Amino acid sequence: MPTPIPRVRLPATAKKGEIIEIKTLIAHDMENGQRKGADGQIVPRKIIKLFEARFNDALVFSADWHPSISANPYQSFFYRADESGSFAFAWTDDDGSIYKAAAKLTVA
Amino acid sequence: MRAGLARRQVFAIAVAGLFGKAAFASPLAQAELDKILAGRPAKEGVVKLDLPAIAENGLVVPLNVEADSPMTAASYVRSIAIIADTNPNPLVATFRFTPASGRAAASTRIRLAETQNIIAIAEMSDGTLYTTKAEVKVTIGGCGG
Numbered sequence: 001m002p003t004p005i006p007r008v009r010l011p012a013t014a015k016k017g018e019i020i021e022i023k024t025l026i027a028h029d030m031e032n033g034q035r036k037g038a039d040g041q042i043v044p045r046k047i048i049k050l051f052e053a054r055f056n057d058a059l060v061f062s063a064d065w066h067p068s069i070s071a072n073p074y075q076s077f078f079y080r081a082d083e084s085g086s087f088a089f090a091w092t093d094d095d096g097s098i099y100k101a102a103a104k105l106t107v108a
Numbered sequence: 109m110r111a112g113l114a115r116r117q118v119f120a121i122a123v124a125g126l127f128g129k130a131a132f133a134s135p136l137a138q139a140e141l142d143k144i145l146a147g148r149p150a151k152e153g154v155v156k157l158d159l160p161a162i163a164e165n166g167l168v169v170p171l172n173v174e175a176d177s178p179m180t181a182a183s184y185v186r187s188i189a190i191i192a193d194t195n196p197n198p199l200v201a202t203f204r205f206t207p208a209s210g211r212a213a214a215s216t217r218i219r220l221a222e223t224q225n226i227i228a229i230a231e232m233s234d235g236t237l238y239t240t241k242a243e244v245k246v247t248i249g250g251c252g253g
Contacts, residue, residue: 019210032219034196060208063216068192068200070168070217070250077203080179080210 004028004048006101008089013106014081022053023076026091026099032067048099050092051075055105056085081107132191132225137198140191144229150237155188155230157242166220166250173203174213175230175238184233185212193224200226219250 006026014020026048033045045067053061061077084107091099132138158172175185184207190200203214212230220226227241 032197055208058206058208060206061214062204063214064202064204065216066199066201067197068195068219070219074215074217076215077205078209078211078213080208082208 003097004091004093004099006089006091006099008087008101008103010079010087010103010105012104013108016081016083016107018081019078020081020105021076021078022087023074024051024053024089024101025072025074027072028091028093030065030067030069030071030073034067046094048073048091048093050090052090052092053077053079054088054090055079056083057088081105083107132193132198132227134194134198137191137193137195137227140189140199141227141229144189144231145237148235148237150229150239152239154238155228155240157226157228157240159226159242159244161243162245162247163220164247166222166246166248168217168250169220169244169246170215171200171218171226172213172215173228174211175232177212177232179205179207179210179212181207182233184209186231186233188212188214188228188230190218191227191229192218192220193226195219195221195224220244220246221249222246 004027008024010022031046035043037043051063087103089101155175163169177185185205187204189202191198205212223245225241225243230238
C-alpha cells in the first residue's frame with residue numbers, strides 16, 4: 001500500500017468564538033483482520049488506530065479507531081476558534097507509522 | 109445457529125429487564141459496555157445518534173453523534189464511545205473532546221456486519237454518563253468473509 005495521503009478541509013479564517021467544522025479523510029485499507037485473502041488465509045489486521053488534532057500544540061480532539069471503522073476513514077469534528085495559529089493532524093498506524101497534515105487558521 | 113442467537117437475545121432482554129440497563133445480544137459488546145460504565149449508572153438522553161435506518165452496504169455506514177453541552181472548562185463532554193452489538197469487534201470508536209471543541213459532535217463511517225443495535229455512551233466532565241441507541245438494518249454485511 002502506498003503511503004496514505006491525508007486530506008483536510010476547514011475554513012482559512014474564522015471570527016473569534018466561531019465554531020468551525022473540520023473534515024478529514026485519509027486513504028487507507030483499514031484491514032480489519034476478519035477478511036480472507038485470495039489464498040484463503042485471514043489477512044492480518046492493519047488499521048489506523050488513533051487520530052489526533054492539535055491547535056498550537058494543544059490537543060483539541062482525538063479519536064480511537066477500531067476495526068469497525070470503514071476503509072479510507074473519514075472524521076469530522078468541531079473547534080471553537082479563539083486565536084490565529086496552526087492545526088497539526090496526526091494519524092497513527094498499527095505499524096507505528098504516523099501520517100501528518102497541517103493547516104493554518106486566521107482569527108479576525 | 110439461529111436458535112442459539114435468538115436464545116442469547118432473549119437472555120439479554122431478560123437481563124436488561126432485571127437490571128434496568130442497556131444490554132446487548134453479544135457478550136463481547138456487553139463486556140465493552142461494562143468496561144466503559146465501570147459500575148456507574150447511565151441515563152438515557154443528552155447524546156444523539158444519527159444513522160440510516162436501512163444501510164444497503166454494511167461496509168460504509170455514515171454515523172454522526174452529538175451530545176448537548178455548553179463545552180466550557182467547567183462543563184464539557186469528555187468522550188463518546190460507539191459500540192456495535194454484533195460486530196466481531198464491537199467497540200467501533202471513542203471520540204475524545206475538549207472545551208476547545210465547541211461542540212461535542214463527530215462524524216465518521218463505520219462497518220456493520222449485519223442488522224444490529226448501535227449504542228453511544230457519552231461521559232461528561234463530571235463523570236455523568238448518558239446513552240442512546242439506534243437500530244440499523246443492513247442489506248449486505250460489511251465484515252469480509
